[in-house]
Amino acid sequence: MAYSCRYLILALAMMLAAHLSVHAQAAAPQTPGAFTFTVFARHRPAGLQFLPAVKKAPQALEFFGNTRSPLYTYRGGTQVPFYDGVELTAWWEALARDPHNPPSLPTPVAVAQVGPGIVRALFLFIPERNPVPEGPRFSVYVVDDSPLYLPAGYASVINASGRAYKAHMGGQVLEVPLGIGGKVPVKGTVELRLAAQSGDGWVVSGRHTFHLGERDRVSLVFFPPTSPTGIAPIIRTLVEELPEEKPVKTTPQVAAYDH
Secondary structure: OHHHHHHHHHHHHHHHHHHHHHHHHHHOOOOOOOEEEEEEEOOOOOOEEEOOOOOOOOEEOOOOOOOOOOOEEEOOOOEEEEEEHHHHHHHHHHHHHOOOOOOOOOOOOEEEEOOOOOOEEEEEEEEOOOOOOOOOOEEEEEEEOOOOOOOOOEEEEEEOOOOOEEEEEOOEEEEEOOEEEEEEEOOEEEEEEEEEEEOOEEEEEEEEEEEEOOOEEEEEEEEOOOOOOOOOOEEEEEEEEOOOOOOOOOOOOOOOOOO
8 A cells, every 4th residue: 555655656656747747848948940031222321230040240241232142041039239340349349358247238220020920021221310328220111021022923013112003014004002012923124103192183103114024023122202291203123023932742643453
């Protein structure tokens, strides 16, 4: 009888430990997965860096004039801070000299907030009109840039201009509200014509022509007009050629027959 009680107590203790272990695993915060991103800005900012992962050295951003940047990978949550390169390099060197007394990170010059489910993003850097001394120098417009969202043969409009438009593109008339518009199938040479509301009517506010190859997709980015009272946005055409889709291999099914 004593042995039975002892085994029963041991079994209950093991069951309780297993329950607590499962509960602890469920309650533990999950390590965020990696995602990739590219960057673009109307004027190419110099000297911006970020930390691609914990204990990884700073990585510099490279901005191109008319296309997306190289593809970067980030592991560290849904907020991506960007820093002045000189300040972040000095922080990294100080950390290497004395890792047991880590210095405080410098103040970010921009922060990108990535929404749930985004595995590839496009970060648009827009300078703040009146930055404060210790505040951000850029606002970051985050766009879901997955080829699943914008496949080859499609155009999308990213309207960060501060004004709504109507557009004629690819034979379709589109509403272009502030933010990220829908995608439109296009091919070959395409003309974009814009109209903006002025008073009680609409006025022509720009034309733009671009060309797409068979595997190209394009994001049309509307930046604010040159002057605060301007109507026509500044448009940048970000064309990207996607790789050929690989055919899905299937295993032939062999039918079984009874003999």
